[in-house]
Amino acid sequence: MxxxxxxxxxxxxxxxxxxxxxxxxxxxxxxxxxxxxxxxxxxxxxxxxxxxxxxxxxxxxxxxxxxxxxxxxxxxxxxxxxxxxxxxxxxxxxxxxxxxxxxxxxxxxxxxxxxxxxxxxxxxxxxxxxxxxxxxxxxxxxxxxxxxxxxxxxxxxxxxGDAVGARMAGERLGTAGHRRVAFVGPTVDIPGVVRERLRGLREGLAVYGGGIAREDVLLSEVDFDEGAGVASRIVERDPVVTAVFASGDVLALGVVAGLRKAGRRVPEDVSVVGFDGLDLARYLEPPLTTVRQPIRxxxxxxxxxxxxxxxxxxxxxxxxxxxxxxxxxxxxxxxxx
Structure with missing residues (x-):
């Protein structure tokens, strides 16, 4: 039919x-x-x-x-x-x-x-x-x-501009000397926002000779508690992984909390960058570094x-x-x- x-x-x-x-x-x-x-x-x-x-x-x-x-x-x-x-x-x-x-x-x-x-x-x-x-x-x-x-x-x-924003983050991380970065976000197996942000991040890091190893793509729903839980896996990669890019601000805030609970300083030991630009990103001390999207x-x-x-x-x-x-x-x- x-x-x-x-x-x-x-x-x-x-x-x-x-x-x-x-x-x-x-x-x-x-x-x-x-x-x-x-x-x-x-x-x-x-x-x-x-x-x-x-x-x-x-x-x-x-x-x-x-x-x-x-x-x-x-x-x-x-x-x-x-x-x-x-x-x-x-x-x-x-x-x-x-x-x-x-x-x-x-x-x-x-x-x-x-x-x-x-x-x-x-x-x-x-x-x-x-x-x-x-x-x-x-x-x-x-x-x-x-x-x-x-x-x-x-x-x-x-x-x-999902890929553009993530590329921007990759370049900023590269400029700061980060060469091995972990990516935290939901599945990247299907076309979508998360895959585009991972692609853009890789492109930005590549400009400075950096990258993201397959084992450093850590899957997690965009949730504060899950982000905090992923932090333990990031600590296991210390000191090889020196920075984290999270596909959403809420997830990034969870990662920061988990790293601090594990005794890691942010950003002195591990840097963290998010994506969204939510108002709550300013509630962190210091405020979260992030890519702001125009939600309104x-x-x-x-x-x-x-x-x-x-x-x-x-x-x-x-x-x-x-x-x-x-x-x-x-x-x-x-x-x-």
Whole structure:
């Protein structure tokens, strides 16, 4: 049976353009494009989902914020997620929309929840690990994907300079004389934010002849307690490993706490650098050295992109990569002699 993505591939357009043509949102879709889509639908015998069409035609003024629901863990407990969602809610409310939190564990359950509320569109966080194409086909509504690196071409997305920021950190570490650095973060086996940050860090260190050995890539969820636990593994590599880059600030703060508990001074014995630029990074003494990402801009841009799509309905993907910045602190020092 033909799918919406099959139609898009045959017509040479995005899946969202096909959805817009099917649902009559053709305000900015050219006549030749409309004709190609309809020809592809006829040739493939594609039958649109009645539920998805009903949703698109009579949608509410509700936007879904789709995030990963982890059994046994509170929703959106990390400071980054909480801030992102809070700013999205403010931006949506300012435009007359309500934001509905939609925890994702299974794709079919998530789509069913969205349909039951007849949402107008969705902002999908990459932590759901839901492929953009699959989500668009199942939901039938416009969507903007956050930090998406899997199947991200042809869909609306808002990313930040993950590799650029991590490269910046690698170069700063290299300038300070660090040649063997440990990387701490979640899995790097799939395309995504963590893999990009590891890649950028390696590139930055390589400029100064440094690097990251395979055994120095330490897997850990972005959690304070897990970061503290990883510190013991870093101490085992002392004095070969002289610095740590953590893929998130909360994780970096945990690493600092664990190192200090083990009797290591930060940054005199081991330097630590994070990524996020959260306000809580300033609560550490000395403050955490980190790469700051524009969380507020990321959230408002995502809402703007989604509302533009709802207004225009032209199916044109809206994509951007927001810049990051170095945030000086006191946890990066010269490599021990």
């Amino acid at each position: 033909a799918t919406l993505r099959d139609v898009a591939a045959r017509a040479g357009v995005s899946a969202m353009t096909v959805s817009n043509v099917i649902n009559g949102r053709t305000g900015k879709v050219s006549e030749p494009t409309i004709a190609r889509v309809r020809e592809a639908i006829a040739a493939l015998g594609y039958v649109p989902s009645a539920a998805a069409r009903s949703l698109a035609v009579s949608s509410s003024r509700i936007l879904a914020l789709v995030y990963e629901a982890v059994p046994g863990r509170p929703a959106l407990e990390s400071p980054y997620e909480s801030m992102f969602v809070g700013v999205c809610e403010q931006a949506a409310r300012a435009q007359g929309y309500a934001l509905m939190l939609c925890g994702a564990s299974k794709a079919e359950d998530t789509v069913a929840q969205m349909r039951s509320w007849n949402v107008a569109g969705a902002i999908v966080m990459a932590t759901t690990r839901m492929l953009p194409g699959e989500f668009l086909e199942r939901s039938g509504v416009p969507a903007v994907f956050i930090d998406a690196y899997q199947e991200a071409e042809g869909v609306s997305q808002v990313n930040v 801009d990321k959230a408002t841009t995502a809402v703007d992109f989604l509302l533009d799509e709802l207004r225009d309905g032209d199916g044109t993907p809206r994509q951007t990569v927001l810049p990051v910045a170095w945030q000086e602190g006191g946890t990066l020092g010269p490599a021990p002699i």
